[in-house]
Amino acid sequence: MLSYRHSFHAGNFADVIKHVVIVEILEYLSKKDKAFEYIDSHAGAGLFSLQSDHAEKLHEYTNGIGKLNAQDWPELALYFEIINSFNETGSFVYYPGSPLIARHFLRSQDRAWLYELHPTDFDLLKSNIGSDRQIRVKQEDGYKGLLSLLPPLSRRGLVLIDPPYEVKTDYQQVVNTVVLAHKKFSTGTYAIWYPVVDRSRIDQLEKNFIDSGIKNIQRFELAIAPDSHASGMTSSGMIVINPPWTLMKKMNQLLPKLVARLADDKDAYFKCDVLVGE
Ligand SMILES: C[S@@+](CC[C@H](N)C(=O)[O-])C[C@H]1O[C@@H](n2cnc3c(N)ncnc32)[C@H](O)[C@@H]1O
Secondary structure, eight states: OOOOOOGTTTOOOOOOHHHHHHHHHHHHHHHHHSOOOOEEOOOOOOOEESSSSHHHHHHHGGGGGOOOOOGGGGHHHHHHHHHHHHSOOTTOOOOEEEHHHHHHTTTTEEEEEOOOOOHHHHHHHHHHHHSSSTTTEEOSSSHHHHHHHOOOTTEEEEEEEOOOOSTHHHHHHHHHHHHHHHHHHTTTTTEEEEESSSSHHHHHHHHHHHHTOOOEEEEEEEEOOOOOOOSOOOOEEEEEESSSSHHHHHHHHHHHHHHHHHSSSTEEEEEEEEEEEE
């Protein structure tokens, strides 16, 4: 089943936390000269117009990036610099997805691998990336694809796993895939996005990671409303394995501010914790 289109959701509060976390990780990886690899198992289309029919239908970005601006968020300067690079000065129409955010950090020695199964989004991704010898775009299953690349030659890298969870098996498949991937590439950084639609699924996901035997796992979550069975996605988070040492401090400062700005509900909350120590 491939009905999910990220163009309906681009720039929402879940994209904000996901992309802020990957910007921090990629900035950290690019501080050393040594090459790194970026693997995006569920890449999406790469760039989204917030004026498209899809974006206009749900207006989700108005609860996310639409509520933030560069002047009030100096700590997100790099995130805004990347977004602004896709927009003419003074206008805000385009929001970059994870592949184009990651491309900002690639130097001549770095490589990226992008997997996208949806035929329309694959074509859009290919055209948004254009011809770039450092980046491989594949219309293949991202879970299998990422395993085939590990360990990367550089022995450094970020693997982003960002499934739509429209098939419920995704919850188990992310854990199974990360366990196999970690056996091949234990020093890599893994960032796994999750939505909170049904908290029990996330409790189980968290438990599966804690029981996996993998060390050094942190979790960052941003809720715009209390958990509920009736309201769709109320919260979303990132599980990060082998995070840069800077990430916890940054998210501890950012998440309370993001909740205050993005959530209208007084019971909104955030989570910023170590699931498994080093
Ligand atoms: C949440 S979106 C990705 C958003 C993107 N990572 C971003 O941050 O801009 C998930 C994407 O995964 C694609 N997809 C679903 N199952 C897949 C699979 N097994 N392998 C690769 N792509 C898949 C969907 O078509 C969808 O475009």
